[in-house]
Amino acid sequence: xxxxxxxVVRQIKEMQKISDRLREKGKRIGFVPTMGYLHDGHVSxxxxxxxxxxxxxxxxxxxxxxxxxxxxxxxxxRDEEGDREKLxxxxxxxxxxxxxxxxxxxxxxxxxxxxxxxxxLCGDFRPxxxxxxxxxxxxxxxxxxxxxxxFGEKDxxxxxxxxxxxxDLNFDIEIIPGTLIREEEGIAMSSRNAYLSPEDRKRxxxxxxxxxxxxxxxxxxxxxxxxxxxxVEKMIGSVKGVSLQYVEIRxxxxxxxxxxxxxxAVIAVAAMVGSVRLIDNIVIGG
Amino acid sequence: xxxxxxxVVRQIKEMQKISDRLREKGKRIGFVPTMGYLHDGHVSxxxxxxxxxxxxxxxxxxxxxxxxxxxxxxxxxRDEEGDREKLxxxxxxxxxxxxxxxxxxxxxxxxxxxxxxxxxLCGDFRPxxxxxxxxxxxxxxxxxxxxxxxFGEKDxxxxxxxxxxxxDLNFDIEIIPGTLIREEEGIAMSSRNAYLSPEDRKRxxxxxxxxxxxxxxxxxxxxxxxxxxxxVEKMIGSVKGVSLQYVEIRxxxxxxxxxxxxxxAVIAVAAMVGSVRLIDNIVIGG
Numbered sequence: 001x002x003x004x005x006x007x008v009v010r011q012i013k014e015m016q017k018i019s020d021r022l023r024e025k026g027k028r029i030g031f032v033p034t035m036g037y038l039h040d041g042h043v044s045x046x047x048x049x050x051x052x053x054x055x056x057x058x059x060x061x062x063x064x065x066x067x068x069x070x071x072x073x074x075x076x077x078r079d080e081e082g083d084r085e086k087l088x089x090x091x092x093x094x095x096x097x098x099x100x101x102x103x104x105x106x107x108x109x110x111x112x113x114x115x116x117x118x119x120x121l122c123g124d125f126r127p128x129x130x131x132x133x134x135x136x137x138x139x140x141x142x143x144x145x146x147x148x149x150x151f152g153e154k155d156x157x158x159x160x161x162x163x164x165x166x167x168d169l170n171f172d173i174e175i176i177p178g179t180l181i182r183e184e185e186g187i188a189m190s191s192r193n194a195y196l197s198p199e200d201r202k203r204x205x206x207x208x209x210x211x212x213x214x215x216x217x218x219x220x221x222x223x224x225x226x227x228x229x230x231x232v233e234k235m236i237g238s239v240k241g242v243s244l245q246y247v248e249i250r251x252x253x254x255x256x257x258x259x260x261x262x263x264x265a266v267i268a269v270a271a272m273v274g275s276v277r278l279i280d281n282i283v284i285g286g
Numbered sequence: 287x288x289x290x291x292x293x294v295v296r297q298i299k300e301m302q303k304i305s306d307r308l309r310e311k312g313k314r315i316g317f318v319p320t321m322g323y324l325h326d327g328h329v330s331x332x333x334x335x336x337x338x339x340x341x342x343x344x345x346x347x348x349x350x351x352x353x354x355x356x357x358x359x360x361x362x363x364r365d366e367e368g369d370r371e372k373l374x375x376x377x378x379x380x381x382x383x384x385x386x387x388x389x390x391x392x393x394x395x396x397x398x399x400x401x402x403x404x405x406x407l408c409g410d411f412r413p414x415x416x417x418x419x420x421x422x423x424x425x426x427x428x429x430x431x432x433x434x435x436x437f438g439e440k441d442x443x444x445x446x447x448x449x450x451x452x453x454d455l456n457f458d459i460e461i462i463p464g465t466l467i468r469e470e471e472g473i474a475m476s477s478r479n480a481y482l483s484p485e486d487r488k489r490x491x492x493x494x495x496x497x498x499x500x501x502x503x504x505x506x507x508x509x510x511x512x513x514x515x516x517x518v519e520k521m522i523g524s525v526k527g528v529s530l531q532y533v534e535i536r537x538x539x540x541x542x543x544x545x546x547x548x549x550x551a552v553i554a555v556a557a558m559v560g561s562v563r564l565i566d567n568i569v570i571g572g
Contacts, residue, residue, distance in 0.1 A: 016458050023309070107540070109401040110420075110454035116395045134396075135455075142456040168396035169421075170428040172302050254393070 006088045008095045012103075012143050015096050019057070019145040027054040031146035033137060036060040037077040038086050041181040041189035045150040046090045048178050057144050058087050059096040061103065066132030077194045096144060103139065112138045114161045114168070117255050121157050121268055122279065125245050130161050137162055141171055148174040154181075154188050156266055156281045160255050180281070182208065188280045200274040203241050207269055207280040210235040210247075214267050218284050223260045225249045228267070236271060245270040245277075252283050292374045294381045298389075298429050301382050305343075305431040313340040317432035319423060322346040323363040324372050327467040327475035331436040332376045334464050343430050344373055345382040347389065352418030363480045382430060389425065398424045400447045400454070403541050407443050407554055408565065411531050416447050423448055427457055434460040440467075440474050442552055442567045446541050466567070468494065474566045481562040489527050490559045493566040496521040496533075500553050504570050509546045511535045514553070522557060531556040531563075538569050 009015045022029055030053025032045045042058075049056050060083060067073035080097075087095055111131050118130035141149070151159045163175050181189045186208035187201065196204060210232040217228050232247045250257055252264035261284060268281040295301045308315055316339025318331045328344075335342050346369060353359035366383075373381055397417050404416035427435070437445045449461050467475045472494035473487065482490060496518040503514050518533045536543055538550035547570060554567040 012456060016456075020458075024312075026310075107402070107450075108454050109403065110451050111399050111401070112396065112455070113399065114396045116393075139454075139456045142458060145458070164393075165396050168394050168425075169398070170298060170302075170425045172306075172428060172431070 031149040037191035045178040317435040323477035331464040349422040
């Protein structure tokens with residue numbers, strides 16, 4: 001929680017040089033990649049990084065390649081000044097904000113694909129999304145050269161895609177999950193919540209309420225995925241203006257489908273609330 | 287050309303630790319990835335790395351994912367003892383020889399694809415080959431953590447795929463091209479030359495001879511790709527037992543097709559000589 005000033009870095013080569021110097025000095029670099037419009041969820045990821053590392057780098061980059069056609073890339077919320085204040089207050093050392101033109105110059109043509117874990121769930125509704133995520137994170141890892149990076153459990157499938165990529169491509173980086181943070185009414189914190197009207201905000205609470213209901217069912221002995229999913233679908237289906245995309249229960253580590261909850265599992269849900277796409281999940285013990 | 291002993295490293299984590307320690311000591315790490323069965327071409331790459339770096343790492347890994355079905359993965363020539371001797375004599379510091387099972391463990395599922403440069407030429411005849419190459423090289427880069435890596439110009443398209451991947455994924459690694467080395471008769475050095483019968487070896491010389499002929503044509507004023515390619519096709523076609531796969535003239539930097547030789551261009555050729563697939567190329571000035 002320092003009063004030191006945060007350094008803003010915009011050039012890729014400059015960021016790499018800074019990281020080289022930090023490493024030469026024996027500093028442990030902690031990294032939190034974001035798309036900006038920061039909320040308390042992001043701040044909690046920074047806090048986690050600060051517990052484990054000496055120098056904290058946060059990136060803000062609204063990555064065009066992880067948005068599909070018709071998605072909200074153009075209108076994705078931005079607030080550079082507010083973000084800088086929040087990060088400075090949180091004690092971040094370096095804010096990396098590259099230009100899209102430097103990240104994806106002419107003749108750019110490389111992509112990273114994590115095959116299995118990217119399938120199903122959000123992968124089915126956002127084709128190419130996780131390829132865009134894996135690719136930009138690989139780039140950011142090579143630019144920021146962190147020892148550890150924190151990814152929120154809110155984007156549960158993304159966290160597993162990154163973990164898998166790091167293991168498969170032998171990135172020497174520790175991936176640390178950050179707990180999902182909720183607003184007072186239980187809605188999972190998301191930059192996209194800014195889009196919600198007051199009415200939609202009320203409707204959106206059904207996602208978390210349905211996940212709590214599912215957990216109660218499991219705790220009370222119901223282990224059959226089918227029955228739990230049915231209960232969640234029914235509950236969400238009863239709220240007008242909320243259109244369910246999926247609710248699924250999957251193995252919490254491999255993301256493989258499970259027919260019964262017998263070990264750690266994640267219940268993940270995605271829905272359109274008005275014109276806003278929201279996701280949520282909880283991990284249950286088994 | 288030291289008498290120090292070379293250290294053989296087989297574990298991924300051990301290699302990463304060694305590289306971390308070298309970097310902490312301020313050593314510049316030079317890397318030469320190979321599939322073994324080494325010849326003077328490889329040794330020249332090592333020599334180049336030694337000119338520019340303090341510590342030299344060579345890897346030997348016959349990467350299964352860059353061989354297609356029906357290709358020569360199973361019978362690819364191996365000679366661990368001979369390779370070790372050659373590398374020790376060349377003054378290599380670390381020989382990294384991972385196990386396929388550690389490189390591609392169960393649930394492995396990630397790939398790196400360089401789209402445009404991987405198309406055409408060998409890309410058309412070996413589907414998936416350059417995806418396998420890009421992926422394993424990304425892995426090796428994250429394991430060996432070199433400052434510079436040397437790739438032979440013999441595999442010209444591979445060199446450009448790697449250069450493009452490094453630029454696109456922001457690997458902070460200098461890619462250094464190594465000159466193609468020829469045997470006495472002009473055949474480009476290749477581990478696969480070991481497969482050639484004495485007769486096939488004679489036949490194989492037509493590849494280089496046809497490239498020299500093409501260069502002479504260009505030097506004497508013929509700039510039209512079509513005419514040059516025709517001359518090469520005719521020359522190779524006249525040798526029994528040699529079956530041409532392609533001869534093409536492309537921009538030496540982008541690998542884009544050119545209709546006229548007006549700047550640096552590469553003339554690349556691939557042919558089956560008996561059952562052995564050989565490639566060769568020369569770069570012409572323009």
